[in-house]
Amino acid sequence: MAEITLSGITKRFGPITALDDVSLTVPDGAFVVLLGPTGAGKTTLLRLVSGLDQPDAGRVQIGGQDVSTATPAQRNVAMVFQQYSLYPHLTVRQNLEFPLKSPLLRLPPEQIARKVGEVAEVLQITHKLDNKATALSGGEMQRVSIGRALVRNPAAYLMDEPLSSLDAKLRADLRIELKRIQHDMGATFLYVTHDQIEAMTMATHVGVLDHGRLVQFGPPRQIYEDPVSIHAASRLGQPRINILPATLFGPAPAGAAHIGLRPEQIRQGEGEDSFVRRVEHLGDQTRLHLSFHNHDLITVTDAHTGLKSGDIVRIRPEKPLYFDASGARIHQE
CATH class of the missing domain: 3.40.50.300 (P-loop containing nucleotide triphosphate hydrolases)
Structure with a gap:
């Protein structure tokens, strides 16, 4: 070889x-x-x-x-x-x-x-x-x-x-x-x-x-x-990374235009209220399609969750990624 x-x-x-x-x-x-x-x-x-x-x-x-x-x-x-x-x-x-x-x-x-x-x-x-x-x-x-x-x-x-x-x-x-x-x-x-x-x-x-x-x-x-x-x-990750306005969850680093949250970077049970639009059961996991301040995002939760469409779930970001207006990554100090 x-x-x-x-x-x-x-x-x-x-x-x-x-x-x-x-x-x-x-x-x-x-x-x-x-x-x-x-x-x-x-x-x-x-x-x-x-x-x-x-x-x-x-x-x-x-x-x-x-x-x-x-x-x-x-x-x-x-x-x-x-x-x-x-x-x-x-x-x-x-x-x-x-x-x-x-x-x-x-x-x-x-x-x-x-x-x-x-x-x-x-x-x-x-x-x-x-x-x-x-x-x-x-x-x-x-x-x-x-x-x-x-x-x-x-x-x-x-x-x-x-x-x-x-x-x-x-x-x-x-x-x-x-x-x-x-x-x-x-x-x-x-x-x-x-x-x-x-x-x-x-x-x-x-x-x-x-x-x-x-x-x-x-x-x-x-x-x-x-x-x-x-x-x-x-390019990697299923569901895809959520790309949202940088200040959607509060203050953002200087120059940031977007916040990126993979499904596992959305902490549930604390933070602000989001609305459950759809629940997608996939056997080994369940995807939650949420609406947060009129923005759609997807996260995953326990396969046996009792959540259903119309419920309210509190969420907050954990170790998010930030990007500038061109899409380039901004590394935080």
């Missing part, structure tokens, strides 16, 4: 700047998630690392080698796309074998069979090896697509929202499997998603992108607890 370093990467498509002077390092053996909304530049960055596109400025290094002008094959990376990339006329076994039968590898048949068997077992598709790809469900096809990458031994794995088209249970299962596989292999993963749950549960590091700029990079817990901006704070 290998470290990936991006230095001053800029990419334009006509008048649109998709990436603007992006620099980051994906450590060897790390699971780095690029997080952001549609149009943030996530997939473009992945394509530049893979060699499918070339940057207008900056350089890409993999394993200490400058590969900015190298072809995808020369970069020795394996990529998994959002849509299934399978040969429909081949069986699952043949699809998995295909990357290993490259003339450049010259692997003996028994080694190919062993690798295919190991990956099929990990992805729970051993019983489908002799099925045609067209006979598989969507979840099974995506497992085979992931398997086509895993059978190789590349410098890094690049994944572009590989779980987004799967049902909720399969997504949850494969999140666990991919993280386990990455950990066991010591593999370098660069993974694109807009799903914050994937970022929080799988990533060792998260890169938050906003309109082509990297706004924050670090462990997911650090970004969650110490965001540099409203945009970074809003």
